[in-house]
Amino acid sequence: MKKKILFVCLGNICRSPSAEAVFKGLVRNKGVHDKFEIDSAGTYGYHEGELADRRMQSHAVKRGYNLTSISRPFKPGSDWDRFDYIIAMDDSNLRDLKEMARYGDDLKKLFKMTDFSKNFNYNEVPDPYYGGEQGFELVLDLLEDAGEGFYEFLEKG
Numbered sequence: 001m002k003k004k005i006l007f008v009c010l011g012n013i014c015r016s017p018s019a020e021a022v023f024k025g026l027v028r029n030k031g032v033h034d035k036f037e038i039d040s041a042g043t044y045g046y047h048e049g050e051l052a053d054r055r056m057q058s059h060a061v062k063r064g065y066n067l068t069s070i071s072r073p074f075k076p077g078s079d080w081d082r083f084d085y086i087i088a089m090d091d092s093n094l095r096d097l098k099e100m101a102r103y104g105d106d107l108k109k110l111f112k113m114t115d116f117s118k119n120f121n122y123n124e125v126p127d128p129y130y131g132g133e134q135g136f137e138l139v140l141d142l143l144e145d146a147g148e149g150f151y152e153f154l155e156k157g
């Protein structure tokens with residue numbers, strides 16, 4: 001059975017589409033992409049239908065990631081059932097997702113990306129939207145690092 005993973009941030013135009021692309025790249029490099037279904041969503045639908053933020057895209061492409069996903073809001077009615085792991089980027093996303101949980105079992109699927117960090121000591125993937133260019137690089141650094149940790153966590157499970 002495929003492992004189904006949903007990465008979630010606020011707008012689904014910076015952090016979670018990057019998490020989706022970074023983790024897709026990671027499983028492709030390991031030759032196990034057919035064992036995964038990977039998607040992303042936002043807790044807030046304002047950017048629905050948009051491609052990823054251009055600044056995020058330009059930083060991602062320099063590392064070989066094409067951000068092709070289209071922003072969509074998290075859908076509590078179907079996403080809790082469809083995915084095995086729902087990975088929030090920060091504490092605010094985590095709180096919003098908890099409020100959208102229907103049952104206690106939904107909460108068992110919920111994690112924060114930085115729970116899986118290996119080399120970085122951040123407890124959130126910071127929102128880069130209103131900051132400078134280095135914020136986008138930090139997002140990618142954190143996602144590459146925590147992506148490895150998340151993969152190891154899945155391998156153990």
Ligand code: 4NP
Nearest residue numbers: 009010011012013014015129
């Ligand atoms: P994301 O970044 O949650 O990483 O996609 C943001 C995108 C848009 C906004 C905030 C954060 N916004 O306020 O529109």
